[in-house]
Amino acid sequence: VSERSSGFGDTVWTEFTPLALKHKAVNLSQGLPSIPVEDFIIDALRQQAQPGWQHQYSRASGFPRLVEVIADYYSPEYQRTLQPLTDVCITSGATQGLFLFFQTFVNPGDEVVIIEPFYDSYVPQVEMAGGVVKSVTLRPPKADLGRPATSADWVWDPAELEAAFSERTKAVVINTPHNPTGKMFSREELELVARLAQQHDALVLADGVYEMLTYGEEHLQIAALPGMWERTVTLGSAGKAFNLTGWKIGWAIGPQELVQPMQLTQQYIPFCVSTPLQHALASAWEQAIENGFFDRQRRRFLGKRERLMEILNDAGLQPCMPQASYFILADTSNVEFEAPSQAPFARDYDFCRWLTSEIGVAAIPPSCFYTEPNRHLGARFARFCYVKQDDEIEEAARRLPRLA
Ligand code: PMP
Numbered sequence: 001v002s003e004r005s006s007g008f009g010d011t012v013w014t015e016f017t018p019l020a021l022k023h024k025a026v027n028l029s030q031g032l033p034s035i036p037v038e039d040f041i042i043d044a045l046r047q048q049a050q051p052g053w054q055h056q057y058s059r060a061s062g063f064p065r066l067v068e069v070i071a072d073y074y075s076p077e078y079q080r081t082l083q084p085l086t087d088v089c090i091t092s093g094a095t096q097g098l099f100l101f102f103q104t105f106v107n108p109g110d111e112v113v114i115i116e117p118f119y120d121s122y123v124p125q126v127e128m129a130g131g132v133v134k135s136v137t138l139r140p141p142k143a144d145l146g147r148p149a150t151s152a153d154w155v156w157d158p159a160e161l162e163a164a165f166s167e168r169t170k171a172v173v174i175n176t177p178h179n180p181t182g183k184m185f186s187r188e189e190l191e192l193v194a195r196l197a198q199q200h201d202a203l204v205l206a207d208g209v210y211e212m213l214t215y216g217e218e219h220l221q222i223a224a225l226p227g228m229w230e231r232t233v234t235l236g237s238a239g240k241a242f243n244l245t246g247w248k249i250g251w252a253i254g255p256q257e258l259v260q261p262m263q264l265t266q267q268y269i270p271f272c273v274s275t276p277l278q279h280a281l282a283s284a285w286e287q288a289i290e291n292g293f294f295d296r297q298r299r300r301f302l303g304k305r306e307r308l309m310e311i312l313n314d315a316g317l318q319p320c321m322p323q324a325s326y327f328i329l330a331d332t333s334n335v336e337f338e339a340p341s342q343a344p345f346a347r348d349y350d351f352c353r354w355l356t357s358e359i360g361v362a363a364i365p366p367s368c369f370y371t372e373p374n375r376h377l378g379a380r381f382a383r384f385c386y387v388k389q390d391d392e393i394e395e396a397a398r399r400l401p402r403l404a
């Protein structure tokens with residue numbers, strides 16, 4: 001294998017969903033929704049099963065009707081009229097959108113600032129482009145807050161963020177709402193990123209895949225801050241927005257100067273993304289706007305968030321209330337358990353393997369969301385996903401004893 005691929009092992013996803021299946025555990029690990037897909041989406045997909053052009057290649061950077069829906073949907077958020085053909089590029093999930101961005105803009109030796117913990121694809125993808133990761137860590141909530149912690153209490157040290165930028169900084173990745181904490185970065189935090197990006201002439205990659213999954217607070221687009229449209233590419237995902245993780249359709253939005261080179265690069269990666277799924281998504285999205293799908297989904301997830309918070313509290317874990325997304329990070333440090341240690345050694349891996357095999361509830365060990373030297377920072381926690389059917393969540397409640 002090439003040097004760039006030689007360091008890869010199995011990801012956390014490759015381990016934990018099969019482990020949950022093996023032990024018949026309630027799978028609260030991977031962000032793998034098990035709630036049924038709504039009928040209007042199934043119908044939109046069913047309509048593709050007929051003769052026609054939808055079975056052939058589409059325009060490389062996106063089926064026109066889909067990029068039009070996306071441009072119309074997002075224009076108000078960016079306070080500008082998005083041009084469907086030049087400001088949007090369809091990708092095979094946001095994961096491929098990340099790859100496309102790094103391949104298009106990062107030269108060997110360029111630095112990319114990333115906030116830890118992070119979605120585990122960021123680092124290998126930057127490195128495959130020859131880039132160098134400069135990471136800045138969000139600190140967990142302090143113990144003496146005097147109130148229950150929320151994801152807003154995960155904060156960076158602004159001086160550390162500032163120090164991560166240099167004349168070699170090509171880009172900064174900001175994921176809001178954030179996986180795994182559920183944090184929504186505040187206006188002040190985004191303004192600091194914006195100021196540093198402008199000062200160092202860096203691009204911003206805004207990973208907004210969980211932007212639809214907010215529960216009261218307004219999602220802020222860093223691209224809509226003054227002077228930021230020109231230097232920001234924002235990623236979205238139908239996997240998260242519509243609960244269709246297997247469709248693998250994502251989108252990148254930005255100014256023509258940035259999106260056009262991505263469109264050109266995209267011709268040489270997948271060429272284009274699955275046409276029938278793009279057709280179906282365009283139709284489903286148009287209907288979703290009419291039928292109130294996004295609000296309905298938020299209300300449904302909010303109930304699940306409340307219930308899983310309660311269950312984790314009852315189990316004696318210390319869950320941190322997420323502002324958005326569909327994950328809860330819980331502090332497990334007061335739980336005593338006996339588990340044989342296996343590689344990779346980290347307490348959270350041992351805890352999550354034990355919880356899956358002995359208790360029958362699967363969760364994700366968050367140390368996989370840190371760079372190697374900082375893995376210990378995730379070791380106190382476990383990440384639970386609540387985009388699951390109510391009876392699965394109740395089964396988790398029945399299985400979880402008082403752990404601490
Ligand atoms: N970014 C973040 C923060 C994520 O958690 C995920 C997880 N799916 C992705 C990107 C990738 O999204 P997709 O499934 O559309 O590739």
Ligand code: GLN
Binds near residue numbers: 013030031119179
């Ligand atoms: N983003 C999803 C999660 O955090 C998983 C993505 C994947 O399976 N690669 O659970």
